[in-house]
Amino acid sequence: MLLPIKWAKEYVDINDDIMNICDKVTLTGSHVESIIKLGDNIDNIVVGKIIDIYRHENSNKLWITKVDLGNEIVQIVTAAQNLKQFDYVPVAKVNSTLSDNTKIKEAKLAGEISQGMFCSYKELGYPDSVIPKEYKDGVLRIIDENTVLGTDIREVLDLDDTVVEFEITPNRPDCLSIVGMAREIAASFDKKLNPINVKNLKEIENKSLLNITIHSDDCKRYSASIVKDVTIKESARKVQNYLLNSGIRPVNNIVDLTNFLMLELGQPLHAFDLDKLEGNISIRNAFEGEKVVTLDDVERTLSSEDMLICDDVKPIAIAGVMGLKNSEIDENTKNIFIESAFFTKKTIKSTSKRLGLKSEASIRYEKGLTSEHTMNVLARFLCLLEKNVKCKIDSIFDVNKEETTSKLIEFDTNLVKRLLGVEIKNSDIITYLDLLEIKTEVKGDVIICTIPYFRTDLVIQEDIVEEIGRLYGFCNLNPTPILAPNTIGRKSKKRILEDKIKNILLNLRLYEITTYSFIGGSIIKKSKMNTQNTVKILNPLGEEFSIMRKSLIPNIIEVLSKNLNYKNEDLLVYELGNTFHTVENYEVPLEKKRLVIGSYGKYDFYYIKDVIINLFNVLNIKNIEFIKNNCIDYFHPGVCADILANGEKVGEIGQISYDVCKNFSIKKNIFVCEIDIEKIRDKVSLIKIYEPIIKYPAVKRDLAIIVDKDIDSGRIEKIFKNNSNNLLKNIELFDIYTGNQINKGKKSMAYKLTFQSKEKTLVDEDINSLIDNMLFDLKEQLGAYLRF
Structure with missing residues (x-):
């Protein structure tokens, strides 16, 4: 917010040095970004x-x-x-x-x-x-x-002025105006604002038969006036100076005055050429795909979420954002229609962002205005117009769909001591609030505060205490140590498990990544996932951040794609993050923690599978199985499996399909595994149980089994385990062969089996007996046989 000091001094009588003004206002919470001395070089x-x-x-x-x-x-x-x-x-x-x-x-x-x-x-x-x-x-x-x-x-040209740039926080839209900042300066120096002249609207006799109709719920109030017999020319020098020093380009006396009022009081106005309008005025939502040409000569395509100001024949403005070319003020304009309206900030922000059309008006609507302001600003406009331009005020209109009542806050003065740590007399409290135009009524220890319409940020008692603290001076508060019993923070069980998982994966040499929880519909579609039942953001930063993810897989595919573009030949990464899911009859989404692992290059399907087995073994999760499934759209048919723990599905693993890879411009095979952490929490045991190191040697045997092509490794491994008498310590699939030496429709799967006993040294007879039983069941159940 740019504040020309000369302009501010029209509303508050102050002659202090500019640095003193900036220091005082900064101490009351208005942060100074920069100080610009105009005309210093000339x-x-x-x-x-x-x-x-x-x-x-x-x-x-x-x-x-x-x-x-x-x-x-x-x-x-x-x-x-x-x-x-x-x-x-x-x-x-x-x-x-x-x-x-x-x-x-x-x-x-x-x-x-x-x-x-x-x-x-x-x-x-x-x-x-x-x-x-x-x-x-x-x-x-x-x-x-x-x-x-x-x-x-x-x-x-008022180039002997100083312009101060203030950072205005989102909760203070009232400070996006010269008067708003002058009010802050006045309060900082224990002064009040000078009165502002306005037109007495009761004196205006309506002569027009024009009707205004509101069809959109996002327009709460529409005030307007018709003024006739105006002459379009350059504005008075003073008006142009203030606009120029505030960063606004002068256009003509009518448009400049609307901008002057927007800067002065913070309420956007818009002027239409009355003779270019046809019939009555209505406010409606745009039709999907409706096209309009804005004042900057750009044709824009609207959505049904955008709001339009229309006459009986055509749209004449995009509400709160920009007027249209077909109704602009030009040198031939004689009669004008002035709009002062209140539109909801959500709609204006959405339209402005989607069209990439940000204006001084839209910025103020996005911050949030109040419906009480529209007629006040219109009255000020008409006052200044009559002072600077020969004209006739023809009519005044006001359509108000929102009932407004004064906002009251009952404030307990004892709260000041409790929150600020100092005693402030009631008389001083009332003085501070009076400087901020907050009317008060004292009832014992309670002060009933009537909040001015422009202070939309004041809602609860604590807000009043903050205002008192601002004017008392936070710098005047003496620091007081917090007296509280010592406590020792401890990690929750959830946090302990998540940290344990990260440490295990770090030791397995996986890189951790962190991606945004917000994603776009386009990346979900590229990943061949459905967008149904997703949690959508009401006011997203953009389309690519419009949905809260319900899976980590799209994010990790994108990360793998980027790393391939960076020429990283091999990659093995993971993310432990939140996913968000809609729940029927529940207002907020359900958050679920998930683990995703992604890889390419030398880290293939079986490498990720071994990572999962190692992870589950360290977490003491028993009965791990990988069961072939029907494959979801984003997985390659035949190279995917469900991950089971104690018979319950806890995740899935597979190769990403060629179609999905093509959507991300990926030309290598990539592999992904996703695990629902919520489903393994009750299966984890982090208690360490001592087991002596087995003193007897392990025995390793290699077996190559020929099976049908559609049989997955999980079924074979299950038969191995069922016939091992608990002597089988590890199974490693180290080769799959489907060449000419194997019958059509068959494949060879080579395993390394590790046997070990806690009680004795295993001899060949022990191992051979187990392997014979395994081969028998393989043949009976799967039609498999040993490859020689």
């Missing part, structure tokens, strides 16, 4: 009047002028094409300095002496964004003929 530039102008006889691009500077007349040769006799202009005299530190000297142009130069907005230091269109390539002309010749241009 020097010896004054107002002059062109008393004669004629073409240079040796150049058709140059003009020779005689300029009255008040105490002298000088000759200036110029190439500017927008000048005429009797114009008042900024003149950089000989030995003057421009904003870019250029020094002006007497020069000879095409044989003629030039004793200075005329200045454009840019040469006086104005940025391109605020320079009026008609002055983009020409000299600035001063329309106020009462200006004294020879006056320093800094005084005329």
